[in-house]
Amino acid sequence: DAGITQSPRHKVTETGTPVTLRCHQTENHRYMYWYRQDPGHGLRLIHYSYGVKDTDKGEVSDGYSVSRSKTEDFLLTLESATSSQTSVYFCAVFSGHEQYFGPGTRLTVT
């Protein structure tokens, strides 16, 4: 599992509230990613990081921001959650030739 943990694993929040999801890795991987998984869409890239303080947008970045102040932590923030952001969120790292994924966070916005 490439030493990846995500917290929280489940969260229910109300529309308009801020939410931060945390991805933590223990193996010093340089590249980290945030995806969302929705039925019929597979996994879509939200943001990724290629080093401390180095991040870039993915395919579905609107409404999300990220930060990486330490190699091991990559944070995903929904500044003002909306119902369309109800999803399962996966963190991943790049190692070798492929990406390895965390266990996922199920976020429900009511």
Add this chain to the structure above:
Amino acid sequence: AQTVTQSQPEMSVQEAETVTLSCTYDTSESDYYLFWYKQPPSRQMILVIRQEAYKQQNATENRFSVNFQKAAKSFSLKISDSQLGDAAMYFCAYRSAGTGGFKTIFGAGTRLFVKA
């Protein structure tokens, strides 16, 4: 932009039989990687198999093998001797061999049911 298409939302197979999941992709690049990931009910994403585009030989991992047709941009996964534990969502994925952040593009997935 690259795209990955899985045209079968669901498939089913009898235990011990063989099933093939289809995947097509679109790219103008010549060097890239293709993957199949498995997502069981636990939700964990598990890498099943990887294929390098420059290799003509099809990748194989135990009961899992691929049929890689570069000219046709096709990448199917064959599961032999299907087992109940193979029931899962399967995602086909593409990654450019260039750096580009090592970003991976996923298909919409195929849900595989295995009947006892």
